[in-house]
Amino acid sequence: MPHDSLAEEFSDAMRSLRDSDAEYVPLLVDLLLQKARDFRASDVHLVPQQVGLKMQLRIDGVLHHVASFDGDVCPRIVARLKVLAGLLTYRTDVPQEGRISSSDAEGPCGEIRVTTFPTLFGEKAAVRLFAGSDHYQRLNQLGLPEDVEGAMGSLLQSTSGVILLTGPSGSGKTTTVYACLRELVRLHGDGKGLMSLEDPIEVVVSGVTQSQVRPHVGFDLATGIKSMMRQDPDVIMIGEIRDPETAECAFQAALTGHLVLTTFHAGSAVEAVTRLLDMGIEPYLISSTLRAVVCQRLFRKACSVCLAQTATDRNSAGLSEPTNSADNSAADETLASRCRACGGIRYHGRFVTAELLDPHGPGISQALLERVDARQLETIAKECGMVTLQDRGRKAVRSGLTYPEEVFRVLGRSV
Numbered sequence: 001m002p003h004d005s006l007a008e009e010f011s012d013a014m015r016s017l018r019d020s021d022a023e024y025v026p027l028l029v030d031l032l033l034q035k036a037r038d039f040r041a042s043d044v045h046l047v048p049q050q051v052g053l054k055m056q057l058r059i060d061g062v063l064h065h066v067a068s069f070d071g072d073v074c075p076r077i078v079a080r081l082k083v084l085a086g087l088l089t090y091r092t093d094v095p096q097e098g099r100i101s102s103s104d105a106e107g108p109c110g111e112i113r114v115t116t117f118p119t120l121f122g123e124k125a126a127v128r129l130f131a132g133s134d135h136y137q138r139l140n141q142l143g144l145p146e147d148v149e150g151a152m153g154s155l156l157q158s159t160s161g162v163i164l165l166t167g168p169s170g171s172g173k174t175t176t177v178y179a180c181l182r183e184l185v186r187l188h189g190d191g192k193g194l195m196s197l198e199d200p201i202e203v204v205v206s207g208v209t210q211s212q213v214r215p216h217v218g219f220d221l222a223t224g225i226k227s228m229m230r231q232d233p234d235v236i237m238i239g240e241i242r243d244p245e246t247a248e249c250a251f252q253a254a255l256t257g258h259l260v261l262t263t264f265h266a267g268s269a270v271e272a273v274t275r276l277l278d279m280g281i282e283p284y285l286i287s288s289t290l291r292a293v294v295c296q297r298l299f300r301k302a303c304s305v306c307l308a309q310t311a312t313d314r315n316s317a318g319l320s321e322p323t324n325s326a327d328n329s330a331a332d333e334t335l336a337s338r339c340r341a342c343g344g345i346r347y348h349g350r351f352v353t354a355e356l357l358d359p360h361g362p363g364i365s366q367a368l369l370e371r372v373d374a375r376q377l378e379t380i381a382k383e384c385g386m387v388t389l390q391d392r393g394r395k396a397v398r399s400g401l402t403y404p405e406e407v408f409r410v411l412g413r414s415v
C-alpha cells in the first residue's frame, strides 16, 4: 500500500499534468525527480508489476511506496529516464547504467545515476540522486558520539596499526572513512605520504594519492597493497577488506610500520574481530597491530515537528506523557500522519552512532589469543567499558532522539 501522506502529496502534484499533453511523460519524469528531491529521497525505484509500475522512494535508508502507474505510460516513464541518461532505449533485454549530467539535473544534487534491469514484467529502473553534501564532511561534522570522535582523533595520529571501520552496507562507513582521510590530510599535510587503494574510488580527496583496482588485469587489492608498500607511503587506506588475502596484506602492512585505515563488513565490533580470526588472521597479529574497531549505524531521527505536535495534542487531550509503549506508538502514528514536515513518516533525517572496541583493553588480548567467541568477547569488552550500539540506541530512545521501533529495525534487537 502506498504511504498515505507521501502518496497524497505526490498525487496532488500530479494534478498539474494533463495526459493529453504531448510532453506528458517528460513532464511526469521531471515531476517525479523533483518530488523525490523534495521528499529528500536518495533513490527512486520504478518496479514493473504484473499490471502497472510501482514507484518507491528510499528516504533515510527506508523504502516507501509512493505511487503506482498503469497503462501504456509505464514503459514510457522508464524509456524517458533512459533517454535522459543516454542509454539505448531499444535494448530492454540487458542491464544498463548511465548518468544524467549535472547540467540537466537541477538543484544542488548534481549528478543522477540511472540503472535499468530486465525483470519478469519489464525493465526496472533505479535512480540514485547524489546528495553530495556528506561527501565533504570532516570527522567532527559526522555527529559521532563524543568519546568515539575523540578516540578516533587520537587513533589517526598513530604511526602504525590497523583502524577498522565496520558496519553493514548503508551504515555510513564510507562517509566516515573519507572524513578520516580528510582529517589525516589536515593533521599531516605534505609531511606524510597518504595513499589509497579503492574499489572503486567514491570520493576524490585532495592530498591523498588515490588508486582504483583493476582486477581484470591482475591489479587487485592484495597485489596492489604489496606494490604500494614499495611506494613508501606512511598511511594507506584500503577501500574494503573482503577476502582473507587482502586482510593478510593489510595486517602485514601495519606490522611493517604503516597506519592502515580500512572498512570491513560486520554487524558489530566484536563480530569484526571474530570474522578476522575466521579468515585465518593470526590472533597475535590482531592483538599486536589492530588499534581499534569502530562499528557504526545510522538511526532515523524522530521528526521534531510531529513529536512536538504529539506532545501538544496529548496535553490538550489530557493524556499522559508518552512512555514509548506500543499503544502510545500507534496513537503517535495517527497524530504524525498529519505532519507535513516528515510526510507522516515520523522520522526526518538520520544520525550516526558507533561502538568502539579497544583490542588492548585488559583481558581482551588474552581473549583473542584464546579465540573466545563473539558473545564472550563482547562481555569482556563491556567490562572494559565499551559502550555498545545497543546502549547507544537505548540512550537515544530515552532522550527522545528516535523511537524504539527504529532501534529494533536497525539492530534487530529491542531496547
Ligand SMILES: [Zn+2]
Pocket: 303, 304, 305, 306, 307, 336, 339, 340, 341, 342, 343, 344, 345, 346, 347
Ligand atoms: Zn513529522
